[in-house]
Amino acid sequence: MLGALIIVFREVIEAGLIVGIVMAATRGVPDRSRWIMIGIGAGVLGAAIVAMFAGVISEAFQGAGQELFNASVLGVAVIMLMWHNAWMARHGREIADEMRRVGTAVSEGAKPLTALAIVVGLAVLREGSEVVLFLYGILASGTTVSSLLTGGLLGIAAGAAFSALTYFGLLAIPNRYIFSVTSWLIALLAAGMAAQSVQFLNNAGLVIALDHTVWDTSWLLSEGSIFGRLLHTLIGYTERPTEMQLVVYVCILIAMFVLMRAARYSPRHSAPAAAE
Amino acid sequence: MRSVLVAIGTVGLLIVAAAGARADDYVLTIKEHRFTPAEIKVPANQRVVITVVNEDATPEEFESTVLKVEKVIAGKSKGVVRIGPLKPGRYPFVGEYHEATAKGVIIAE
Helix, strand or coil: CHHHHHHHHHHHHHHHHHHHHHHHHCCCCCCHHHHHHHHHHHHHHHHHHHHHCHHHHHHHHHHCHHHHHHHHHHHHHHHHHHHHHHHHHHHHHHHHHHHHHHCCCCCCCCHHHHHHHHHHHHHHHHHHHHHHHHHHHHHHHCCCHHHHHHHHHHHHHHHHHHHHHHHHHHHCCCHHHHHHHHHHHHHHHHHHHHHHHHHHHHHCCCCCCCCCECCCCCCCCCCCCHHHHHHHHHHCCCCCCEHHHHHHHHHHHHHHHHHHHHHHHCCCCCCCCCCC | CHHHHHHHHHHHHHHHHHHHCCCCCEEEEEECCEEECCEEEECCCCCEEEEEEECCCCCEEEEECCCCEEEEECCCEEEEEEECCCCCEEEEEEEHHHCCCCEEEEEEC
């Protein structure tokens, strides 16, 4: 039972971290719970479907289907996170002001929620399909089902609790800073996802340039440990990054920074700018 | 931009290479949640393709942080794992769903 709990928890914790950050990043946005629930629901449904077709996906594209699928899922998530951050750079201050005045709720559009709901859905989909397959394996093997299933369910519950912990931890940050903190968390999250995505493309045999390992910090922090996994999700920690992973990581961070700057300085009040 | 060009060029090369080379130089079989052979020797400093055949009815996840691979292989099916180039050394891997028994190591030399 403990084994099942740990395996499931390890998978759920990654999606849980992302959900927690997204919840904090959308603080004060109306209807966000509904959107996030839709994301989680769609992710779970998607996970079941992906698990069902695991064999088919795996054998597609000359055996590289699963890698291409994972790379695409991560790629789309990166784009959605960038979109969200750009939007937030433009509207974050208004939301924070509004929150200070009336406590919650703003009337600003629901646009970034679609983006973040998709991110949540994709995170749940990716990690969830592995959980579904694992639990299915337990059911199919037929032995000591109940204790292993209990372990699995407890693992999911522990992951959800972790998600809540992330959320409430981030809530402790004062309103004034919360959006800049979550924006940077999201930027690092996106950079890490992009680096992971390009590694999947490498595993698929597609992007095999710059594939030498740059350094090895496994002696310092194993990526397999819980803390290593957390950092892996949070900032993209990789114990043996390839050159390509580093290039992609840095490029996404720079792109995110430029995008947030550009969004912030675009003429929000559409007044003719004298300097231009 | 340059990396995109490199990627496109690589795809082209790969398609050419795929036409020539067969993917099943190395085969790893999962049976009763164990890998056979539990030890594979591969050449160092080059890309290697391993076909993992899962003869069990239950799915397994071939996982190795050191090899940078995470791949689910459905029950009664097979998956292709691409690794390398590896520096000479030992690279352990596990079947994540049955870590107690499903263990193995790739030796690059």
